[in-house]
Amino acid sequence: MNESYSINSAGINQSQHVSRLYSIQPIGCGLLHVESLISYVSRLATAHCVPTGLLVIKEIAPLINPKYGFSGESCGGVLNRIFANETSALNGFGNWAFGTVNAVEKLTCRTDISQLTLLNWKKVIFNRKLLKQQRAWCSFCFKESLDNSQSLYEPLSWSLEVLKLCPAHKTPLSNICPHCEKGNRPLSWYSKPGFCSKCRGWLGIDAYTYKVPNLKFKAGEDDEQLHCIKCVNDLLCMPPDSFSVKTKVSIASHLDHFLESLSRGKDSHLAQLLGTSVTQVRKWRKGQITPTLASLINICYKLQIDFPTLFEPICGEIIGKIYESEKKHKESSEKSVSYRPIKKATQKQKLVTSILETALLENPPPSVDDIAARLKYRNSSPLYVFAPEICKRVTQRHKIFLKEQQGKFKEQQGKFIREVLERFLGEYPPKSLENIASELGVKPRTLRSYERSLCKQISNNYSRFRTQKKDEKVEVLFEEMKQIAQSLYGKGIIPTPSRISPHMSSPGSILRLESRKKLEQFLQENEWF
């Protein structure tokens, strides 16, 4: 690494400048699976065949601060001293991340390295509880990358404290090595995607053959985690200019808006709904503090809104204006108490109307009851009072949707029944339609309502089969009687049905009409009767 490199090959930037380190392409920029800065640095070290720690202290750290020079020590302790036990911060948006991004960009002649950190979020998200203090990984992802001969890397999302599931596999992220049973720091001397930095063992799912990682969550947590994945996806895919100082204002005004519509203006209601303290809610509303990422995600989950909506400054401003004008109005008409409820009702009506109008664009179309439940109304009557016409349209859309769903279901069921009946039709011995229906757990008439002609064929087949079986049985009985008659005659006894009957294997069967008729005919033919 004492010389500079410029290599023209796949994945390496063909920059005019000669970069000191290989200019490897970062993975997934602008996507949910965007690589983390630590992962990128580890891959860079692997490409140069040196331990990650060595690359960091020899090349990166001196560019962050010249006094972090290489002193000849080669252990993870140096890293922790440099980064003050906060190696996870390299993926975040503080000074460490900023310094490391600058250093790596200088060394690789790239300009996209900041996308591997949370630097873009600096203005909008609170630093507290943002990053995991331990390395977390998805063993399925490692295995899959290896099987598909893709580069092993670690997405930035895995390092977020809020995310406990792998966004790709929806399975809990692991943090204990199956070989040495130890956890890993986010950045270590031997950090390498796919491998334990302590024992350097493979971390793919096949390494967990004996110890399956704990893949269970408390009830309800799964749902929240799936919602969390969606929010993180939205966040990582949002263009960097979505995060402006206005965001704080828009989050505050969104909370105000919900306070008015859901909690009837009471902080305590909103605090209860969000599972937080009243003081917290007040501070958020006033824009005094920015909610943590976990709180933002929780707000979206509890208030059932899309994550990007929180960051929409225009919408936020409009709502803010509405709120401001309403506040002014309240102040001016504070004394005329009788007038206030009417105004408040109008405000609510506007809100409900706009929510119902938005619902008209939703797919699948919700029912009015669904929307009422979202707005925490006990039933849908207030919605019908506020906007009867729109409610009718919402209901109509929902009905059409239900009808379509029923149609689709019927079509699928019809196809299934046809396939099953065709299969039974080819089987021997054939089954009765009643038997088939009971096997399928339906009534024969249901089968007939879908496939009348197939059902008829099945019934005909079955009754032909029954007749054939009966004929065969009569023939067997007749053969037995014939032999007994001949034997009796041979002994000088005139065979009659009553004399034959006791010698038969089942004497009563001589009473059967068909076999009896045949026997009488036989006896007459031989003039024994």
Ligand SMILES: [Zn+2]
């Ligand atoms: Zn995964």
Ligand SMILES: [Zn+2]
């Ligand atoms: Zn290990």
